[in-house]
Amino acid sequence: MPAFSRRTFMLAATALGAMTFAGAALAEVPALAKKDTYKVGFAQTESNNPWRIAQTNSMKAEAEKRGYQLVYTDAAGSAAKQVADVNSMIAQGVDVIFLAPREEKPLIPAVMAAKKAGIPVILLDRSVDPSLAKAGEDYLTFIGSDFIQEGQRVAEWLAKNANGKSKIIELEGTTGSSPANDRKKGFDEAITAAGGFEIVASQTGDFARDKGRQVAESLLQAHPDADIIYAHNDEMAIGAISAIEAAGKVPGKDILVLSIDGGKEAVQAVVDGKIAAVVECNPRFGPKAFDTMAAYANGDKIEGKLVNDDKFYDSTNAAAELANAY
Ligand code: GYE
Numbered sequence: 001m002p003a004f005s006r007r008t009f010m011l012a013a014t015a016l017g018a019m020t021f022a023g024a025a026l027a028e029v030p031a032l033a034k035k036d037t038y039k040v041g042f043a044q045t046e047s048n049n050p051w052r053i054a055q056t057n058s059m060k061a062e063a064e065k066r067g068y069q070l071v072y073t074d075a076a077g078s079a080a081k082q083v084a085d086v087n088s089m090i091a092q093g094v095d096v097i098f099l100a101p102r103e104e105k106p107l108i109p110a111v112m113a114a115k116k117a118g119i120p121v122i123l124l125d126r127s128v129d130p131s132l133a134k135a136g137e138d139y140l141t142f143i144g145s146d147f148i149q150e151g152q153r154v155a156e157w158l159a160k161n162a163n164g165k166s167k168i169i170e171l172e173g174t175t176g177s178s179p180a181n182d183r184k185k186g187f188d189e190a191i192t193a194a195g196g197f198e199i200v201a202s203q204t205g206d207f208a209r210d211k212g213r214q215v216a217e218s219l220l221q222a223h224p225d226a227d228i229i230y231a232h233n234d235e236m237a238i239g240a241i242s243a244i245e246a247a248g249k250v251p252g253k254d255i256l257v258l259s260i261d262g263g264k265e266a267v268q269a270v271v272d273g274k275i276a277a278v279v280e281c282n283p284r285f286g287p288k289a290f291d292t293m294a295a296y297a298n299g300d301k302i303e304g305k306l307v308n309d310d311k312f313y314d315s316t317n318a319a320a321e322l323a324n325a326y
Contacts, residue, residue: 151186212236
């Protein structure tokens with residue numbers, strides 16, 4: 001190799017290295033070109049409940065409506081698989097990745113890998129650890145509910161309507177997930193502030209029906225005086241109803257059950273008097289997710305957090321709202 005070309009090669013290599021380094025350290029979210037159509041990734045966390053299925057359907061319907069190609073993956077409840085799913089989307093050269101991160105910390109490498117590959121990430125429904133990745137920097141934005149407020153709304157309903165019931169079993173969502181962390185924080189703080197209540201046990205049921213049933217069963221045995229169950233989602237609340245009935249007690253009478261999500265089965269349980277109240281967590285993400293992506297490609301400024309509106313169901317409106325529940 002002649003000396004000059006070798007030197008040129010080495011300079012180029014050094015420059016490339018520096019660029020890669022600078023690229024990785026860039027403070028901005030990768031840009032998104034304005035195009036007629038896109039190849040978009042949606043990394044779902046699991047599909048074990050009506051909420052997830054409603055969310056997936058909403059994303060698929062909206063992609064189809066716009067004529068975009070959707071690369072869909074389901075991590076089946078494994079954060080490790082979800083990281084691999086995102087890496088495979090990066091390898092397939094998607095334009096944008098919609099990510100519903102199962103847990104706050106384990107999905108950080110996926111967010112960072114997409115950023116490094118120049119692909120903007122939009123977080124859907126769950127967030128990542130804010131001390132490790134930032135909106136407007138490492139990912140574009142978070143679209144979802146205000147989970148702290150959801151927990152507070154349950155506590156506020158109890159403060160007004162518990163009628164002397166006071167001993168609470170809390171069924172937490174997936175450990176390390178943002179909705180579990182925040183639904184606990186919002187509820188625990190508000191119920192403590194309300195006064196007169198006691199959380200006698202708080203344990204994870206992993207947002208799953210059968211796990212919720214099992215955990216409720218053992219906690220009801222350990223705390224036979226418990227008269228309220230607050231579940232971080234409908235699935236665990238429905239599991240808890242089975243546990244209450246198996247213990248020979250009447251849900252809605254002996255034990256008040258409260259939950260978050262607002263799927264049809266839970267709203268029906270409110271109509272039937274088995275669930276006292278449900279805070280809706282809106283799963284219909286499609287239109288907002290794709291509108292946000294289009295706005296970004298258009299050069300609009302995107303806020304770091306886009307909060308969905310959630311309804312609230314109790315005996316006063318459940319029958320009338322049932323038809324609108326997902
Ligand atoms: O409440 C639950 C789902 O992340 C907000 O995850 C979502 C929660 C939802 O599996 O049912």
